[in-house]
Amino acid sequence: MMMRLDGESYQAIADKAGISRQRVQQLLSPPSYVRKLVKKRANDKCQKCGLLLGQSGHVHHVGNKEEDYNDVDNLLYLCPSCHRKEHDNLASKKELANKYFTATEARIELGLSRWDFNTRIERGMLPAPTFIDTVMRGSVELKVRYFDENWLRIARAILDNPVLKRG
Numbered sequence: 313m314m315m316r317l318d319g320e321s322y323q324a325i326a327d328k329a330g331i332s333r334q335r336v337q338q339l340l341s342p343p344s345y346v347r348k349l350v351k352k353r354a355n356d357k358c359q360k361c362g363l364l365l366g367q368s369g370h371v372h373h374v375g376n377k378e379e380d381y382n383d384v385d386n387l388l389y390l391c392p393s394c395h396r397k398e399h400d401n402l403a404s405k406k407e408l409a410n411k412y413f414t415a416t417e418a419r420i421e422l423g424l425s426r427w428d429f430n431t432r433i434e435r436g437m438l439p440a441p442t443f444i445d446t447v448m449r450g451s452v453e454l455k456v457r458y459f460d461e462n463w464l465r466i467a468r469a470i471l472d473n474p475v476l477k478r479g
């Protein structure tokens with residue numbers, strides 16, 4: 313059985329899979345030697361706010377790739393409060409992804425190549441993205457562009473209109 317957290321709580325997964333929360337936790341949480349390593353690496357402190365944790369620390373998965381799911385580099389040691397915030401963040405990012413088109417989805421909708429799509433936006437031949445989110449990948453800051461229905465409607469109108477197209 314392959315399950316991924318994907319920003320969801322153990323409880324949410326348990327409800328979907330029809331098994332107990334304890335069982336999900338058992339299946340998904342890292343083995344105890346990994347937990348110990350993560351705890352030790354963090355000097356027993358929350359890696360977000362620095363709070364000294366004792367026995368109350370949570371181990372959080374940063375990514376959800378199968379092959380390195382319980383890899384130490386993929387785990388953070390967090391206090392319960394920062395842990396909850398991480399999951400709230402993930403949930404809101406998921407919500408964004410449901411509500412908006414990603415750049416890839418938007419350009420496929422318009423039938424444009426990646427280069428064409430990006431160039432047209434850069435040159436103002438297509439409107440700016442509806443929303444730009446900043447995400448951290450390790451220490452690298454990435455800009456993720458989102459496009460809504462209205463953006464697509466305007467973009468289609470521009471592309472369908474030869475006069476606007478030339479401008």
Ligand SMILES: [Zn+2]
Nearest residue numbers: 358361391394
């Ligand atoms: Zn914290």
Ligand SMILES: [Zn+2]
Nearest residue numbers: 371372373395
């Ligand atoms: Zn977590």
